[in-house]
Amino acid sequence: xxKSEVQAVEKALGESLQAGRERLSWxxxxxxxxxTEVQVRESAIESLAENLNDSVVAPIxxxxxxxxxxxxxxxxxxxxxxxxxxxGERNGQIWEWGGKWTAxxxxxxxxxxxxxxxxxxxxxxxxxxxxxxxxxxxxxxxxPGGLGFDSAPSLVPQLQVLDRAYEPLRLSxxxxxxxxxxxxxxxxxxxxxxxxLTEVRAAYVIAPTGAGDIVTQLNRLSPSWPLGxxxxxxxxxxxxxxxxxxxxxxxxxxxxxxxxxxNCVKALGWEYLLSESNFFCAQIxxxxxxxxxxxxxxxxxRHGIKLRDASSFGLPGHVRLAxxxxxxxxxxxxxxxxxxxxxxxxxxxxxxxxxxxx
Numbered sequence: 001x002x003k004s005e006v007q008a009v010e011k012a013l014g015e016s017l018q019a020g021r022e023r024l025s026w027x028x029x030x031x032x033x034x035x036t037e038v039q040v041r042e043s044a045i046e047s048l049a050e051n052l053n054d055s056v057v058a059p060i061x062x063x064x065x066x067x068x069x070x071x072x073x074x075x076x077x078x079x080x081x082x083x084x085x086x087x088g089e090r091n092g093q094i095w096e097w098g099g100k101w102t103a104x105x106x107x108x109x110x111x112x113x114x115x116x117x118x119x120x121x122x123x124x125x126x127x128x129x130x131x132x133x134x135x136x137x138x139x140x141x142x143x144p145g146g147l148g149f150d151s152a153p154s155l156v157p158q159l160q161v162l163d164r165a166y167e168p169l170r171l172s173x174x175x176x177x178x179x180x181x182x183x184x185x186x187x188x189x190x191x192x193x194x195x196x197l198t199e200v201r202a203a204y205v206i207a208p209t210g211a212g213d214i215v216t217q218l219n220r221l222s223p224s225w226p227l228g229x230x231x232x233x234x235x236x237x238x239x240x241x242x243x244x245x246x247x248x249x250x251x252x253x254x255x256x257x258x259x260x261x262x263n264c265v266k267a268l269g270w271e272y273l274l275s276e277s278n279f280f281c282a283q284i285x286x287x288x289x290x291x292x293x294x295x296x297x298x299x300x301x302r303h304g305i306k307l308r309d310a311s312s313f314g315l316p317g318h319v320r321l322a323x324x325x326x327x328x329x330x331x332x333x334x335x336x337x338x339x340x341x342x343x344x345x346x347x348x349x350x351x352x353x354x355x356x357x358x
Contacts (some may be wrong), residue, residue: 009044013037038213049121054078057120058113074109081106106353133166133277160185160208166277168194168247171255171323173276183209191238193248202231254278258323265321269334279322281310287319296339 005027013020020040021032027047035043058078064071080102109262162185167175175182190203208213239245262280271283284293297307297319310318324332 003048006044006048009040013040042213049117052116052121053110053114057117058110058163061113075107077102077105099348120356133170133275162186163188163190165190165193169251169254169278170276171251171278172259191233195234195238195243197234200226200228200230200234202234204235211238245267254323257329260326261321261323264329264333268333273318275343279319279320281313281314281315281320282320285317288317293317299339300332300335303331303338305332305335 009020009023009027012023017037020037023042024035024040024321028043029192031045032040032043034225040102058074059071066073081099084099086103092154096099139165162177162182164187167189168191185208187206188203189206192202213232253336258280263280265272269285273281273283275281289298292317294309297309298341302308308320310316310320
């Protein structure tokens with residue numbers, strides 16, 4: 001029912017702004033006379049989200065946590081806030097204090113359920129996030145328009161996030177997204193991977209064009225997102241010229257290492273999957289059984305070599321390898337050669353292991 005009422009607001013806005021305001025007044029108690037078209041939509045969405053939390057998510061949450069008493073307590077606090085949670089005067093006395101405690105209780109009990117509701121809405125409203133280069137194969141997404149980014153509902157704005165965590169580690173190719181297309185999505189940058197500090201959690205976001213109102217709301221919420229001293233230091237260092245110079249030099253080194261490592265895996269008879277980043281996937285053997293594949297990975301671990309099984313990516317028989325220094329590459333080749341010496345090769349080597357590779 002509430003969904004249809006919110007959709008009715010959108011339909012009314014199609015007729016005129018005034019019609020949209022009048023329809024919105026059925027849902028909210030605020031003054032709608034001066035609201036813009038965007039604010040009318042936002043108010044309708046907020047009403048939908050608030051009622052979803054108050055009537056569905058929060059009661060279920062407290063029922064699961066504390067049973068029927070928990071659900072009843074929440075509904076009492078929420079209803080009391082709706083009845084008493086206002087500024088007012090009666091018989092010459094100010095009764096604001098009477099509404100404050102109900103509003104405070106409702107806020108406290110709704111804090112976690114409200115965030116669960118926001119997460120649910122982000123999922124069902126068509127929120128979409130992709131990473132380029134991808135974290136699976138290190139490849140770029142070549143068709144930005146084909147990722148589901150262009151099918152946003154008219155009432156609920158689509159959350160379009162492009163995760164660019166691996167962009168600073170791109171070793172070849174280029175981002176397929178045009179400057180115009182990038183200006184239409186949220187760009188998330190987390191430089192900890194590029195700086196080799198994956199345990200430090202810090203990031204920044206570049207807002208799309210025309211997102212001023214949302215940015216203002218995010219800034220209001222920012223006090224609830226504490227950033228540790230290490231994260232602050234990471235972001236400050238990222239902006240320095242000497243840090244970017246060091247990264248550029250490191251990328252040149254990684255390109256040399258990667259070219260050699262690709263040749264190494266090809267020499268082992270593994271099939272290299274194209275990658276533009278500082279990691280790549282390789283197929284150990286086309287027809288290797290799952291048992292032999294996992295036995296090989298286990299034996300490699302005994303030699304101190306750990307490879308990522310790519311089966312969870314939908315690539316059985318494949319491994320993902322980070323680009324490593326020459327010494328680590330040599331260790332991989334020697335370990336595989338030792339295992340094949342005792343067990344027999346799982347596949348013939350396509351090229352001799354010459355000094356160029358080892």
